[in-house]
Amino acid sequence: MSQTRVEAPAAAPEGRSAMRRALDGAGVQNISLLIALVLLVALIGAREPVFFGAANLKTIGTAVAISGLLAIGQTMVIILGALDISVGSVAGLASVASAMIFTATTGSAPLGILGALVIGALCGLVNGCVIVYGRVNPVIATLATLAAFKGVAQLVSNGRAQGYTGSDPVFVFLARGAVAGIPTLIWVLIIVALAVHVLLKYTDIGRNIYAIGGNDVAARLAGININRYILGVYLATGVIAALGGVLITARTGSGQPISGSEGLELEAITAAALGGCAMRGGKGAVSGTLLAVVLLGVLTNGMTLLGINPFWQNVAKGLLLVVAVVIQQVRSGERRVGLPA
Known part of the structure; x- marks a missing residue:
């Protein structure tokens, strides 16, 4: 019997294979964000050369630190298949708490910061308990607590800024200090981002x-005990949001019930969705979220430098969120609402 010889497929060139592995490792979403970021930087830099100045780049970095923290917490929640709309209110409440505790303890910054983080954890637990034991949809639950936490912050502060932390060395270091030439605010963001990245990618908790x-x-x-994970993720998100509130206090020198925290939930959700987090859950990464945070920060800074009406910034962020969700929907192949199957 004659045997037919089957030719093995030609091996891909080594260089091309290495490039493909590099692209797969970086992820299509991250590469797309990098390209968009480079184009945006080139466009703004060509119009306003001051954009590339060290002072302006530092301004962008410190500006995105707080929104970046909340976006990282939002990333965990969205990967879990839920949503947390209350993070901005938690940050505002924590900001007020940190300043008021600082004042009540005669200038103890550690106690003020610790108290704020505890309150953030409690807010996260409230969200988790309403969702788990009240069987309430996460969007509705956190929409309710967004209003509730904001109301509590306004009640305890009478709607005004509280305390003064502008002369305390700890808060000053957080707001204007630097390590190895990098602002402390950015270091806080980097440390939290690395911790969450390791948790999600290299631990059983993250895989679950x-x-x-x-x-x-x-x-x-x-x-897998799903209820326990819901409680744990919302608790962690509350702590991260509270840390953002502490940074708001450090930057402004007082506890802010609303100013500095209002609208952060939209920025957090937009960054997470733009960074590749699937709104249905199960997909996303801290790296993509951070790239999206930087992209949003550059966009906001560029619009300011170009003298564009600041009201258009919210319009741009809203449009980016819509675009990100539409792209996800198209990629998933799911039937869109209102269209025939």
């Missing part, structure tokens, strides 16, 4: 969070 967001029924059948 992805599993719950990807298919909660399968995760439950696999023995």
Whole structure:
């Protein structure tokens, strides 16, 4: 019997294979964000050369530190398959708490910061308990607590800035200090981002969070305690949002019930969605969120330098959120609402 010889497929060139591995490792979403960021920087820099100045770049970095923190917390929640609309209000409440505790303890910054973080954790637990034990949809639950936490912050502060931390060395270091030439605010963002990245990518906890967001029924059948993870993720998000509130206090020199925190929830959700987090859960990464945060920061800074009406900034952020969700919907292949199957 004659044997037919089957030719093995030609191996891909080594250089091309290495390039493909590099692209796969970086991710299509991250590469797209990098390209958009480079184009945006080139466009703004060509119109306003001051954009590339060290002082302006430092301004962008410190400006995105707080929104970046909240976006990282939002990333965990969205990967879990939920949403937290209350993070801005939690940051405002924590800002007020840190300043008021600081004043009540005769200038103890550690106690003020610790108290704010505890309050953030409690706010996160409230969100988690309403969702788990009240069986309320996460969007509705956190929409309610957004109003509630904001109301509490206004009640305890009478709607005014509280305390003065502008002369305390700890708060001053957080706001205007630097380590190795990098502002402390950026270091805080980097440390939190690395911690969450390691948690999500290299631990069983992170893998279980992805599993719950990807298919909660399968995760439950696999023995994962979903309720415990919901409580834990919302608690962690509350702590991260509270840390953002502490940074607001440090930057402004007082506790701010609303100023500095209002609208942060929109920025956090926009950055997470733009960074590749699937709104249905189970997909996303800290790296993509950080790139999106920088992109939004550059866009805001560029619009300011170009003298564009600041009201258009919210319009641009809203449009970016819509574009990000539409792209996700098209990629998923799911049927869009209102269109025939």
